[in-house]
Structure formats: structure tokens, C-alpha cells
Amino acid sequence: MRACVLSGSSPVRSRTSIVPATSGEKQSYIIAVTAASVVSGGRAILSNVSLHIASGEFVAVLGPNGAGKTTLLRLLAASLLPTNGEVSVLGCVTDQLDTSQRYQLRRHIGVVPQRSLHNPLVPLTAGDVIATGFLAGRRLWGQLAKSDSARLVALAEHFEISHLLDRPYRVLSGGEQQKVQLARALAQDPAILLLDEPTSGLDTAWQRRLVELIENIYHTKTLTIVMTTHHPHHLPPSCGRLVYLEGGALTYNGPYDMDILQEWDDRFAREESPCNDDGGECLWARPW
Amino acid sequence: MGASMVATWLLAALGSGVACGLLGVYLVGLELSFLGIAMAHAALAGAVVAHFLHLPVELTAGAASWAVGLALARLAYSSARSSLGALSSIFLSLSMGIAFLGIGMAQGEATMLQGLLWGNILFVRPWQAGALLLIALAVAVFIALSGRLLDALIFARRNEAQPFDPRYVMVAFMTLASLTITLNINFVGGLLIYALLTNPAAAAYEFAENMTALRLWSMLLGVLATCGGLAISWWFDLPTGACVVILSALIYSLALLPRLRSQRCPVRSASQS
Numbered sequence: 001m002r003a004c005v006l007s008g009s010s011p012v013r014s015r016t017s018i019v020p021a022t023s024g025e026k027q028s029y030i031i032a033v034t035a036a037s038v039v040s041g042g043r044a045i046l047s048n049v050s051l052h053i054a055s056g057e058f059v060a061v062l063g064p065n066g067a068g069k070t071t072l073l074r075l076l077a078a079s080l081l082p083t084n085g086e087v088s089v090l091g092c093v094t095d096q097l098d099t100s101q102r103y104q105l106r107r108h109i110g111v112v113p114q115r116s117l118h119n120p121l122v123p124l125t126a127g128d129v130i131a132t133g134f135l136a137g138r139r140l141w142g143q144l145a146k147s148d149s150a151r152l153v154a155l156a157e158h159f160e161i162s163h164l165l166d167r168p169y170r171v172l173s174g175g176e177q178q179k180v181q182l183a184r185a186l187a188q189d190p191a192i193l194l195l196d197e198p199t200s201g202l203d204t205a206w207q208r209r210l211v212e213l214i215e216n217i218y219h220t221k222t223l224t225i226v227m228t229t230h231h232p233h234h235l236p237p238s239c240g241r242l243v244y245l246e247g248g249a250l251t252y253n254g255p256y257d258m259d260i261l262q263e264w265d266d267r268f269a270r271e272e273s274p275c276n277d278d279g280g281e282c283l284w285a286r287p288w
Numbered sequence: 289m290g291a292s293m294v295a296t297w298l299l300a301a302l303g304s305g306v307a308c309g310l311l312g313v314y315l316v317g318l319e320l321s322f323l324g325i326a327m328a329h330a331a332l333a334g335a336v337v338a339h340f341l342h343l344p345v346e347l348t349a350g351a352a353s354w355a356v357g358l359a360l361a362r363l364a365y366s367s368a369r370s371s372l373g374a375l376s377s378i379f380l381s382l383s384m385g386i387a388f389l390g391i392g393m394a395q396g397e398a399t400m401l402q403g404l405l406w407g408n409i410l411f412v413r414p415w416q417a418g419a420l421l422l423i424a425l426a427v428a429v430f431i432a433l434s435g436r437l438l439d440a441l442i443f444a445r446r447n448e449a450q451p452f453d454p455r456y457v458m459v460a461f462m463t464l465a466s467l468t469i470t471l472n473i474n475f476v477g478g479l480l481i482y483a484l485l486t487n488p489a490a491a492a493y494e495f496a497e498n499m500t501a502l503r504l505w506s507m508l509l510g511v512l513a514t515c516g517g518l519a520i521s522w523w524f525d526l527p528t529g530a531c532v533v534i535l536s537a538l539i540y541s542l543a544l545l546p547r548l549r550s551q552r553c554p555v556r557s558a559s560q561s
Contacts, residue, residue: 099453099455100453103451103452103453104453106450106451107451107452109451110451113444117444118443118444119317119319119442119443119444121316121317121319121493122317122439122442122443122499123493123496123497123498123499123501123502124439124443124498124499125498125499128436128439128443128498128499129443131436132436132439132440132443132444132450132451133451135436135437135440135451135452136451136452137451137452138437138452139452139453139456139457140433140434140437140456140457140460141433141434142433142434142435142436142437142438142439142457143433143436144436166498168497168498169443188451
């Protein structure tokens with residue numbers, strides 16, 4: 001039986017110091033989503049989704065825009081609670097944790113959000129952004145330890161972004177920003193890495209580089225990776241399982257299958273703008 | 289006019305400029321300028337209520353400002369549907385309603401209460417100048433120690449990428465902000481203090497390329513606004529709060545000028561690139 005990861009770390013209330021999973025089947029999974037639904041404003045964003053992910057798996061969540069991919073990732077990041085059903089991450093049932101405990105749980109979950117989710121007004125350097133990964137679990141103390149600084153340098157070297165550390169994050173290219181975000185997420189030494197459309201909006205060359213980098217991370221770190229994308233051809237070869245969401249419902253959950261991917265790719269190509277046949281987004285077609 | 293009086297004013301201006309400049313970086317960065325306004329007016333309402341109930345003015349004003357700051361910070365992380373700007377506006381209008389009601393009812397003492405609105409350097413006592421310096425020091429130490437946490441908060445637009453609980457640092461921030469606002473009521477005035485929290489920081493954001501430069505410039509521009517405004521008001525015998533705020537707006541305009549001049553037609557630039 002998997003015990004909640006919080007039980008062996010910071011003090012927690014006895015009520016939830018160990019949150020056992022309730023079903024026998026899902027206890028060996030690092031992530032167990034059971035009949036989870038999310039309803040917002042009377043509309044179902046996710047409907048009755050069940051998904052179990054074992055430690056060390058690489059799972060891709062695909063689906064068109066608005067399918068509920070990001071919402072599913074937010075459930076797994078413990079930043080959103082299900083309206084119905086249950087989400088267990090690292091042995092902890094998220095809606096049985098109080099707010100402090102959910103933040104403690106998030107120390108173990110690295111999240112790379114979509115690119116637009118940063119404030120371009122703020123002149124943080126790439127190094128500053130990576131350093132925020134070392135703040136996991138902090139309350140008021142924001143200083144970096146010497147060991148953190150050394151790890152930051154090592155991470156930057158590993159990701160080949162040492163030359164970017166002193167440059168403002170906002171002036172970096174989209175691909176460089178994603179590399180920095182990946183380094184930030186790994187700086188917190190997570191057990192689970194959640195990637196929300198990491199290649200979206202990048203040109204073809206950067207998409208390929210990012211996919212290679214994610215592949216490299218998966219092979220060199222002991223991580224469970226869940227990655228969303230609506231481009232089937234953006235998946236690293238190590239991805240072992242595909243999950244397809246459509247209209248908030250899970251319509252496919254099975255092994256990596258080239259034929260299925262090809263079918264989805266064709267469907268996306270028909271549904272989306274014809275100008276994205278190079279695999280990237282058609283930036284010039286945006287109304288702004 | 290004694291040298292000690294001038295020294296009191298200068299120290300108050302220095303403390304006010306440093307504290308407001310540093311705090312402003314995060315109020316502007318969090319896109320919570322309205323929060324500063326709401327807190328300032330809550331302090332004003334608290335001061336007016338304290339006057340009527342014969343309570344300690346600074347204590348009541350500080351408590352009111354702190355309560356509003358914490359309530360808004362809490363709402364910022366809640367599932368309330370209204371934006372923080374709308375919520376701040378509600379608190380702001382409530383505070384102003386209470387303050388103006390009190391001022392309207394005061395009759396004979398209206399001048400003293402109006403001093404809370406506009407600020408009056410003559411009301412600043414040496415202990416308040418000392419307190420302003422102390423709070424400036426506290427803000428500087430807080431940002432030196434916890435700045436990275438605040439930086440992460442203003443950088444990430446959504447919360448799920450944050451691996452730490454932001455509530456502790458937000459409570460500490462709101463506490464320092466409410467103390468700073470309360471102590472500034474006699475200097476800049478409850479109606480105008482938010483401009484001092486916003487303008488120098490907004491000016492620094494226009495040209496700073498890293499957080500250290502941003503904080504330093506915001507602090508320096510804050511001191512320039514308070515000390516410069518004080519000098520102008522003394523020289524021309526004008527209200528201090530108004531001079532400080534007008535000067536801070538002028539500083540922002542100057543910081544914006546190079547950006548406006550270098551602006552190109554975005555469509556043309558995009559097609560060229």
C-alpha cells in the first residue's frame with residue numbers, strides 16, 4: 001500500500017498524516033484518478049475521468065483545444081480539486097488534504113505551465129526563474145543555499161543555457177523559455193513532472209529540440225511524466241501510453257500506437273487551421 | 289523653524305520614499321495597484337472612526353488597513369468570481385463612504401480630519417519620522433530575505449507552478465504595507481498615498497532589466513518624489529502630499545517618455561521581422 005508522501009516529511013495533522021487510497025486496485029499507482037469530474041459555471045470541464053499511472057511511466061494526454069487537458073493536469077498538480085470523484089497523487093487523496101498540506105504535496109510535483117502564464121512586466125532573469133524551483137516548501141526564507149547555487153549552475157550546464165542565466169526571461173525565445181521552465185521544474189527535484197503543451201507555439205526546430213530534451217530528462221531522471229499536447233507528432237519516443245480526451249471525457253487510454261496517432265493527427269489537421277501542417281502553430285493566422 | 293523640525297521632515301520623507309518604493313515594486317508587479325488604494329483608504333476611514341470613538345488614531349488606522357489588505361489577499365487566492373480590482377473597488381468605496389461621512393459629521397474639527405485626507409507635514413512628529421525610518425528598514429530587510437518568494441509570486445500568473453505556500457509571505461507583506469500606509473497618512477495623506485506606492489515603482493518597471501535594478505530604482509525614485517515634493521512644498525508654501533504625488537507622476541512620465549519615442553508601428557515591425 002502506498003502511504004501519502006507527506007507522512008514522512010513535514011508535520012501534518014493526524015487526520016490526514018497518512019491518507020490511504022480507498023480502492024485496492026489503485027494503491028500501487030503514483031497517480032490514481034477515479035471517476036473525477038470538474039464542473040465550472042454549470043459546465044462539465046471533465047466528466048467521470050479515471051486514470052491510473054504507475055511510477056516511472058511517461059503518459060501523453062492528447063485532445064483538441066478545450067478538451068480538458070489542462071484541467072486534468074491541474075487536478076494532478078493538486079491545484080484544483082475534483083467536483084466529484086477522487087484524485088490520489090503520491091498516495092495522498094488531494095481533497096482530504098488542507099491547503100498547507102496540498103502545498104507540501106506540490107513540492108514533489110514539478111509543473112511546466114503553458115508559456116503565456118508569466119507576467120512579462122517582471123524583469124526576472126533566466127537564473128532567477130530557475131532559482132524559484134529551489135523555493136519548494138519555503139514560507140518566508142527566500143535565500144538560496146550554496147548547494148542550491150551550485151545545482152543551479154549544474155542544471156544550466158546540463159540544459160546548455162548557462163549563457164542565458166543573466167538575461168531577462170522575457171527577452172528569451174519561446175524555446176529558450178521552455179528550457180528554463182524545465183530546469184526550474186527539475187530544480188525542485190520532483191517525483192512527478194507535469195508538462196502542459198511544452199512545444200506549443202514553437203517553430204519546428206525548437207519543437208524537435210524540446211522533444212529530445214524531454215526524452216533525455218525521462219532517461220536520466222527517475223521521474224513519472226505526464227505531458228499534454230494537441231500535436232500527436234510532438235511525443236518523445238519514450239512515451240509509453242496515450243490518453244485521449246474529448247469534450248472532457250476520456251475516450252482512449254492505451255499503449256502508444258502509431259496508427260492511432262496518425263488518425264488523430266489527420267483529424268487535428270482537418271479541424272485546425274490548414275497552415276499548421278509543418279507541425280507548428282500558425283502564428284500569422286492569429287487575429288491579433 | 290528649528291533645524292530639528294526640518295530634520296524630522298527629511299527623515300520622514302526618506303523613510304516614506306524607501307518603504308513605498310520597495311513595496312510598490314510588488315503591488316505594481318502583482319497588478320494590485322487597487323489593493324494599495326483600498327488599503328490606504330481603509331486606513332483613512334480607520335483614522336476618522338478612531339477620532340470619533342476616541343481611539344488611538346495610528347493603531348485603528350493601521351488595523352483597518354491591515355484587515356482590508358489581508359481580506360483582499362485572501363480573496364485573491366479564493367474562488368471569488370469578482371476580479372481583485374472589483375473587490376478592491378468595493379472596499380475602496382466603502383472606506384471612502386465611512387471617511388467622508390465622518391468628515392461631514394465633524395463640522396468644527398473638519399480641518400484636522402481633512403489633514404488626514406491630504407496630509408500635512410506639520411502634523412508629522414519626531415516619533416513618526418523615526419517609525420517611518422524603522423518601517424523602511426524592516427521592508428528592506430524583509431525584501432532582502434524573502435524577495436525571491438515575492439519575485440516568484442509576481443512572475444507566475446497562475447498559482448499551480450508555485451512549489452511553496454504563498455500565504456505566509458503575503459501576510460508579512462500586507463502587514464508591512466498597512467504599517468507603511470498608516471504612518472504615511474500624516475505625511476502624504478490617505479487620499480494620495482497610493483500614488484506614492486504606484487508611481488515610482490511603475491516608473492522603474494519602464495526601464496529596469498533585472499529585479500535588483502528594479503528595486504533600487506523604485507526606492508531611489510520614491511525618495512526623489514518624497515524629498516523633492518517636500519522641498520517644493522516648503523519653497524512655494526504648498527501642500528506637501530499634493531507636491532509629492534505630482535512630482536511622482538512627473539517622474540513616471542519622464543520614465544515613459546523614451547519608450548513612447550522609440551515606439552514603432554507594431555504591424556510594420558511585425559511584418560519586417
